[in-house]
Amino acid sequence: MRDYECAEIVCMSCGFVVATEPADQGPEWRSFDNEQHEKRARVGAPPTFTIHDKGLSTMIDWQDRDIYGKSLPSGEKAQIYRLRKWQRRIRVSDASERNLAFALSEISKISDSLNLPKNILETASIIYRKAVKERLIRGRSIQGMTAAAIYVATRQCGLARTLEEIAQASNMHKKEVGNSYRFLAKQLDYFIPPLKPSQYVTKISNQLTMQGNVEEIAHKILTSAKELKLTSGRGPTGIAAAASYIASVLAGERKTQREIAEIAQVTEVTIRNRYKELVERLLFVISI
DNA sequence: AAGACGAAAGTGGTTGA
DNA sequence: TCAACAACTTTCGTCTT
Numbered sequence A: 001m002r003d004y005e006c007a008e009i010v011c012m013s014c015g016f017v018v019a020t021e022p023a024d025q026g027p028e029w030r031s032f033d034n035e036q037h038e039k040r041a042r043v044g045a046p047p048t049f050t051i052h053d054k055g056l057s058t059m060i061d062w063q064d065r066d067i068y069g070k071s072l073p074s075g076e077k078a079q080i081y082r083l084r085k086w087q088r089r090i091r092v093s094d095a096s097e098r099n100l101a102f103a104l105s106e107i108s109k110i111s112d113s114l115n116l117p118k119n120i121l122e123t124a125s126i127i128y129r130k131a132v133k134e135r136l137i138r139g140r141s142i143q144g145m146t147a148a149a150i151y152v153a154t155r156q157c158g159l160a161r162t163l164e165e166i167a168q169a170s171n172m173h174k175k176e177v178g179n180s181y182r183f184l185a186k187q188l189d190y191f192i193p194p195l196k197p198s199q200y201v202t203k204i205s206n207q208l209t210m211q212g213n214v215e216e217i218a219h220k221i222l223t224s225a226k227e228l229k230l231t232s233g234r235g236p237t238g239i240a241a242a243a244s245y246i247a248s249v250l251a252g253e254r255k256t257q258r259e260i261a262e263i264a265q266v267t268e269v270t271i272r273n274r275y276k277e278l279v280e281r282l283l284f285v286i287s288i
Numbered sequence B: 001a002a003g004a005c006g007a008a009a010g011t012g013g014t015t016g017a
Numbered sequence C: 001t002c003a004a005c006a007a008c009t010t011t012c013g014t015c016t017t
Helices: A034-041 A074-091 A095-113 A118-133 A142-156 A163-169 A174-187 A197-208 A212-227 A236-250 A257-264 A268-287
Strands: A008-010 A017-020
Touching: A095 A118, A095 A142, A095 A163, A118 A142, A118 A174, A142 A163, A142 A174, A163 A174, A197 A212, A197 A236, A197 A257, A212 A236, A212 A268, A236 A257, A236 A268, A257 A268
Parallel strands: none
Antiparallel strands: A008 A017
């Protein structure tokens, strides 16, 4: 079981962390002059979609310091200033470039504050590029589209993130993000299956710091609940929360409903309702 | 005292005319 | 575009541990 939230590979049955996979931040080299650029470019950063020119251009730091952190003599300062000026002009030449640059930095910001893994960032960037290419951005807020791109990316990668969380991270209303998302999904013909409760279970269990078998039990509850058609029409978060709650009780390390409710972003009442339904039906099955 | 339970009214989003 | 509708939330009182 791969747990992207913590970048760990976890055994589903015992919760043992098999390996850790820290996100590859990639070489973040900078160069101050052409010579350095030449030298480093041979082993340069892999191209990434998260920077508007795919990370292939030179970056010039805004600080007037050399690689040792010492400030530059005034003559060189002026030179660097001129370099920066031209660099800016070359890098973001026209409006759409500027738009893209801004949007991609926005995407990084959001995915940063949600602690999303890098592959999501890449995916979101690709989606956004596609949207720009199809001329879908015109007349819409960049913020909305970036948030929507991230939302699509998280769903495509099977990561449980609610609209709510993304909206919060991007300082927007859930409604706007939702609207942008629907628009984007429609225009780009993305078929995105609704998030499954089991994906939320994984997330909830992780945040509760519970034993591995709690998560396992919760998943089992979900599968039998699905067979009983208890999951249709219900919000996946509620079901996941209820399953997690039951699992925690069964495993003997009870969590309060409030705790789970807070993490799952539903209310206790919703957990109780799902909980009631699940217990009624599941006990019946087990007792046979 | 804290948590669990449930009833009732309120809220926001979807659907179908 | 609007009203009906289901799912979910809020609120609040009562019961249980």
